[in-house]
Each structure stands twice: as C-alpha cells, then as structure tokens.
Amino acid sequence: MSVVDAPARSEAPEEQVRDRADVRRQVRLVVVFALAAAMVLLFRLTTDSFSVTYLLEAQRSADSQPRSLDGSLVNWVALVLALAGVVLAALNRVPRGGLGLLLYVLVGLSFYVAFMAWAFADQGEGFQASISNPIPGTISIATPLVLGALAGVVCERAGVINIAIEGQFLAGAFSASLFASIALSSLAFIPLWLCAPFGLLGGALAGMLVSAILGLFALRYQVNQVVLGVVIVAFATGLTGFLLGQIPSESTGRLNNPDPLEPLAVPVLSDIPVIGQALFEQTILVYLTYAAVVVVALLLFQTRWGLRVRAVGEHPKAADTVGIKVNRLRWQAVLFGGLLAGLGGAYYTVGSSGAFDKEMSAGTGFIALAAVIMGRWHPVWAALAAVFFGFMRNLGTQLSLVDRIPGDLIGALPYLATVIVVAGFVGRVRPPAADGEPFVKA
Structure with missing residues (x-):
C-alpha cells in the first residue's frame, strides 16, 4: 500500500x-x-x-x-x-x-x-x-514641593495616606518663623547666624507634631485616612490663622519677623555657567532638600528599614507573620514624613520671605501630593515631578510679563501641563497595595 x-x-x-x-x-x-x-x-x-x-x-x-x-x-x-x-x-x-x-x-x-x-x-x-533663566524660579518654587512629595512617599510606602501635607506646611512655616524670631530677639546665647537655622528645628518639630496627630487617629483609632487628612488641613489652617491673629502688633517684630537664611556658595560648582549660581548658591535648606532626595531613596531601597517599610505598605499581614511590628514602622514613617514636610513649610518663612502670613502655602501641599502620584510613589521620580510643577509655575510667572496668552490660561497652565504629562508619559499608576488600610493584629 x-x-x-x-x-x-x-x-x-x-x-x-x-x-x-x-x-x-x-x-x-x-x-x-x-x-x-x-x-x-x-x-x-x-x-x-x-x-x-x-x-x-x-x-x-x-x-x-x-x-x-x-x-x-x-x-x-x-x-x-x-x-x-x-x-x-x-x-x-x-x-x-x-x-x-x-x-x-x-x-x-x-x-x-x-x-x-x-x-x-x-x-x-x-x-x-x-x-x-527658569532655573532660579523653579528651585524657589520646587523646594517645599520636593520635601512635601518625599513626605508623602515615605508615608504612603508604609501604608498611610498623607493628605495632611498642606497642614504640615502651615504648621512648619508658622513654627519656623516663631522659633527664629524668638531666637533672634530673646535668646542671647544663640549666635545671630544660628537664629534662622534654629527656625528649621521649629518647623521640623511642628511638622512632626501634626504627623503625630495623623498617626494617632489613623493608626490607633483607625479613622478614615482621607477624611482625617482633610480635617487636619482645616485644623492647621484655622489654628495658624488664629495664632497669627493673637500676636499683638507691638510684638510682631519679636515673634514674627525672622531673618531669612543666607545663601551659601559651593566653591567651583557655583561658577558653572548658567546653572552654577542657580543651583549651588542657595540656602542650607535647599541643600538639605538635595540631600533628602538621596537619603530617602537610599533608606527605602538600600536598607533593611526601607525593605520593612515597603513590606508593611504592600502586605502588612505577611510582614506581621515574620515578626515585623507593622504599626511601629508606620509610626516611624509618619513621623519621618512629618519632619520632611515641616522643613518644607519652613521654606516659606525662614527659607524665603521671613514673616509668616495666613495660608501662605496656598495649597501647595496638595500639589506635593499630586507629585507623589505622578512620580509613582518613588522618591526620585516624585521629586522630579515636583520640580516639573515648579518649572511650570515659574513659566506662568514669566508669561505674565507678555500679553500673548490670556491671564486665566496662564494660571491653569501648570495643571494643564501636568495632565498632559501624566496622560502621555506616566500612564496608569498603582499605589502600594495596603495604602490607607489600617492594620489590626489578630
């Protein structure tokens, strides 16, 4: 066949x-x-x-x-x-x-x-x-945004939503002005050149105090973290406005009139054309911001503490089974984030203008929160997102000198550009799996 x-x-x-x-x-x-x-x-x-x-x-x-x-x-x-x-x-x-x-x-x-x-x-x-040159204005606007974004990244990597960055900004700005003013006028044992840096200590402590309130209600009493953050912002706004109103006019110079930080030039680097003076002839707070991006990135991704923080933000029950104290780590992350945000708030007073004014942060805490999302909860990318937003706001300031674009559109330009970048290059993002979820040990 x-x-x-x-x-x-x-x-x-x-x-x-x-x-x-x-x-x-x-x-x-x-x-x-x-x-x-x-x-x-x-x-x-x-x-x-x-x-x-x-x-x-x-x-x-x-x-x-x-x-x-x-x-x-x-x-x-x-x-x-x-x-x-x-x-x-x-x-x-x-x-x-x-x-x-x-x-x-x-x-x-x-x-x-x-x-x-x-x-x-x-x-x-x-x-x-x-x-x-857009760099000086961008650095000025972006410095508190970067610190606020880092605060949000640290908190949310640990599983705590930090909507209260704006409140931490206001508390930090008010306390920095108060501490620096008192040091300047009343504490004779503090040298004059240390008065403004002493204000940074006040700002950091105030930011941590607001974070302690966030941690108490979010971690101890398991209050909804989004609602809690909005309430804390309203509380800090009202409290700082009230305290500012209680300062008598004759005491304003003693309690709300700090000397701003002095710029410090970095040898050699400050002589680089175009960018040198803008980046490396800044105050100590700006240099701390540069360092904070590196420190937070190293802490989160190169240390045991950072690994545990990310673990409790992704799967707290699994972290608990291997002996990690979930809520203790979350407390540490929340307080550390408050320190960073408090320093960001201090920039509005001792870092730039000096005296505190009511609601002077003008909602930038929420912009820092947007930078966290835009940067995919990564400290470096969140910092770059904050710089981008500072760049766009500075661009709006420059465009106000000419009448080519309507003023209302100039005001919306930073937000419009952010939407375009997110839609065109960032795409879909995923927060930490346990972000905003309280943990109760069985």
Whole structure:
C-alpha cells in the first residue's frame, strides 16, 4: 500500500502578540508628539518676527545685557525633533530607558524654547521683556514641593495616606518663623547666624507634631485616612490663622519677623555657567532638600528599614507573620514624613520671605501630593515631578510679563501641563497595595 504524503503546510511566520500596555504607550506617544509638532507649526504661522532676547544670569545686575535669540531656527529644530518623534512612535521604535528619556528631553526642551520664542515675539513698541533663566524660579518654587512629595512617599510606602501635607506646611512655616524670631530677639546665647537655622528645628518639630496627630487617629483609632487628612488641613489652617491673629502688633517684630537664611556658595560648582549660581548658591535648606532626595531613596531601597517599610505598605499581614511590628514602622514613617514636610513649610518663612502670613502655602501641599502620584510613589521620580510643577509655575510667572496668552490660561497652565504629562508619559499608576488600610493584629 502506497503512502500518500500529505502536502506540506506552508508555515506562516509567527505573529508577535503585543501587550496592551505597549499599544497604549505607542498611541500616547504618537498623540503627544503630534500635538507638539502641530503647536510648533502654529507658532511659526502666527509669528511675524522671531526677534527675541534672553538672559541666562541667575541674578540680574547692572551689567546684565540681554542677548538676541534666533527664534526661527529654534522653531525649525523643534519641529524636526517633534516630527521625528511622531515617526518613531508610529513605527513603535521609540526606545525605552535612557535613549527614550533623552528623546523626551530633547523634544521637551526644544518645544519649550520654541514656545518661549513665540510668546515673547511681536511685543511691539515700548518695553521689551526678555526670556529669563527658569532655573532660579523653579528651585524657589520646587523646594517645599520636593520635601512635601518625599513626605508623602515615605508615608504612603508604609501604608498611610498623607493628605495632611498642606497642614504640615502651615504648621512648619508658622513654627519656623516663631522659633527664629524668638531666637533672634530673646535668646542671647544663640549666635545671630544660628537664629534662622534654629527656625528649621521649629518647623521640623511642628511638622512632626501634626504627623503625630495623623498617626494617632489613623493608626490607633483607625479613622478614615482621607477624611482625617482633610480635617487636619482645616485644623492647621484655622489654628495658624488664629495664632497669627493673637500676636499683638507691638510684638510682631519679636515673634514674627525672622531673618531669612543666607545663601551659601559651593566653591567651583557655583561658577558653572548658567546653572552654577542657580543651583549651588542657595540656602542650607535647599541643600538639605538635595540631600533628602538621596537619603530617602537610599533608606527605602538600600536598607533593611526601607525593605520593612515597603513590606508593611504592600502586605502588612505577611510582614506581621515574620515578626515585623507593622504599626511601629508606620509610626516611624509618619513621623519621618512629618519632619520632611515641616522643613518644607519652613521654606516659606525662614527659607524665603521671613514673616509668616495666613495660608501662605496656598495649597501647595496638595500639589506635593499630586507629585507623589505622578512620580509613582518613588522618591526620585516624585521629586522630579515636583520640580516639573515648579518649572511650570515659574513659566506662568514669566508669561505674565507678555500679553500673548490670556491671564486665566496662564494660571491653569501648570495643571494643564501636568495632565498632559501624566496622560502621555506616566500612564496608569498603582499605589502600594495596603495604602490607607489600617492594620489590626489578630
């Protein structure tokens, strides 16, 4: 019997199954890069003269002279980079990791310069505003936001939602002003150069006190942490406003008039062009903020304590079964976060303006909380998100010098940019699994 061989099957190449997350990433990148290219093209079509000037000095002086910028060339560069991003995204060839981040930075920076050239172009006769270095203003706005974001990361990594960052800011700002003023006017044994740093101690203690209230009700009495945080913010707002009103006018200079911290220049680093003076001629509180990002990242990811904190934030019952004191660790994280947020609040008084004013943090604690989410509960990324928000708020301040954009839109610009970044690059985020869930030992 003959055996008839079956016809050989033509094997089609195996189709690659793509993950849905990868498809969503591709769509987001195409949309974001396409919007950037469309906006840059719109800038070119709506500009008559690209003649603009800029200043890169961190601090203006009598010798500072604006320099001219070829806005047309910048516009072309930004358009080419944005279109290249569109093509790479459409072909799903946008690399991940460092190369992808480099592409995002290049497109973002070129778009920023093209946008500023458009905003400051066609100013007409009279006063001519110049584009200024955004770094000093960004550092000024972002310093308390970074400290507040770090406080939120530490607390939420341990499983405690810290909505009360705004209240910790206010308490820290008021106490820092009070401590520094008392040290300046009444404590003769404290040298003058230590009075403002003494205010940092007051701010840190006040932040920890507010955190202790959060920990008491959240961990001991298991109150809903979101509601508790809102109540603490309202309490701190009312209490600091009340205490400020109780200071007699004749005692204001003694109780609410601290000398701000003095800038300290770092040798060599402060001489770097463009960024040196802006980054390395700052107060001790700004340097503490730089160090805090590194310290918190190392504590959370390179120490046994950090491993345990993350464990109680993800699976407290499992952590308890191996002998970890869940609520004790949560208390430690909450108090440490309060210390960081209290220092952030101190920036509003001894770190910048001096005297405390009612509600002077102006809701920045909630912005710091948004930076925690935008940074995916990671200290470094949360700090970068806070810097980004500070950059956008500083941008709004610069744009108020020209009338190219309506004032109401300028005020909404930081929030709009944050939404675009979250939708285009951050995507879906997942908090710690036990975030906000009280733990009761069986």
